[in-house]
Amino acid sequence: MESMPYRHGMDTDALRWFQQVADGVTVTEVSELEGVSQPGVSRALRRLETQVGTPLLHRSGRTLRMTRAGSAFKRHVDAVLHQLDDGLAAVNQVVEPDTGTVALAFQxxxxxxxxxxxxxxxxxxxxxxxxxxxxxxxxxxxxxxxxxxxxxxxxxxxxxxxxxxxxxxLDEPLRLAVPAGHALAGRSQVRLTDAAAESFLALPRSASLRLICDELCRSAGFVPTIALECDDLHTLRGLVAAGLGVALLPASGRPPAGAPVERLRYLDLVDVRAFQxxxxxxxxxxxxxxxxxxxxxxxxxxxxxxxxxxxx
Known part of the structure; x- marks a missing residue:
């Protein structure tokens, strides 16, 4: 790729070579990596210093180190080149969208x-x-x-x-999860009011599922007794399987049969429309x-x- 002109005639080659040398790469190594003669790299670094108006590097033994001005300059060079690389990546994705990267977050x-x-x-x-x-x-x-x-x-x-x-x-159904040995475990469906006297296990109040569960219980006419709170659904399923209480949970994505947390049963609810x-x-x-x-x-x-x- 040809050098891209920068303000004051600076080009990306000189900036990248300065960045590499400032990070500890020798001029010889830059020359070998970039396929440019050592004098060519040295001339480019000197031109960059002339354009900036002050020395950016000084020799310490056989190594080039940054001056104070070089240290101040490099922080901005790093930022500029990072933005430039992002821009080139964006252009590349426009030309070839099938080679891009997607940053996906999920609960x-x-x-x-x-x-x-x-x-x-x-x-x-x-x-x-x-x-x-x-x-x-x-x-x-x-x-x-x-x-x-x-x-x-x-x-x-x-x-x-x-x-x-x-x-x-989509709407993901919620079900009442009970331990395998629970009195309700043999039923395929229940009313949420059937569990009004049970000890409930739940996520913290900041979790959207907790807000839904609290509202569903209120709609069924009771305030649940929360015995334990935990931060994730996997732990919550394990606590139910251990017989420590019941919970309103999505059955989606549950572990395969035979896993420890499969010692619980998911029961459909008939008196409330339960989903997230x-x-x-x-x-x-x-x-x-x-x-x-x-x-x-x-x-x-x-x-x-x-x-x-x-x-x-």
Whole structure:
């Protein structure tokens, strides 16, 4: 690639070579890596110093080290080159969207069934698209988008932020989970009021599932007695399986038969409509790169077609 002109006639080759030398790479090594003569690298570094107006490097024995001006300059060089590389990546994705990377965040409970379904179906058509995956708690959903750490978020949180787009994908049923030896375990369906006197196990109050569960119990005419709280669904299932209480849980993505937490039963509820909404979030103020946009359309298309069916 030809050098790209910068302000004051600076070019990316000189900036990148300065960055490498400042990070401890010798001029000889830069020369070998870049396929340029050592005098050519040295001349480029001297031109850069002339353009900046002060020495950026000084020799200490056989090594070049940064001057104070060089240290101050390098922080900005790193930032500029990082932005430039992001820009080149964006251009490359426009030209070849099938080679991009999608940053996907998701709530932990969706990682066992929804995320594999979406990635598998998408990559069967576009195998070269890469993904970076990040599990996120309910309270951190808006943060990962605002900070640019994710292009898209799969979650059960409906954002009220005007800077975030939200689309509903499906409703995931909730069921009453009881230990295998519980008095209700032999039934396939129950009324939630049948569990009014039970000790409930739940997620913290900040979790969207906890808010839904509390509201469902109120709708059924009682306030649940919360015996224990824990931070994740896997632990919650284990606590139910251990006989420490009952819980309202999605049956989706549960472990295979024979796993310890399978010592519980999921019972359908007939007196309340119990579900949690699963949606897709993405930033309103930031245009998605082509690979992320392709995946967004894939997710929405599968949702509209009713192909996102929770496992049970």
């Amino acid at each position: 932990v409970s969706l990682g066992a069934w929804l995320v594999p379904d979406l990635l598998g179906s998408f990559r069967s058509e576009r195998p070269q698209v890469q993904f970076t995956l990040n599990q996120v708690r309910d309270e951190d959903v808006a943060t990962v988008l605002a900070a640019g750490r994710a292009d898209l978020v799969l979650c059960t949180v409906r954002s009220q932020d005007r800077d975030v787009h939200h689309r509903r994908l 909404e699963i949606g897709l979030l993405w930033p309103a103020e930031r245009q998605l790169l082509p690979a992320a946009e392709l995946f967004r359309q894939h997710v929405l298309d599968r949702g509209r077609a009713g192909r996102l069916v929770p496992t049970s």
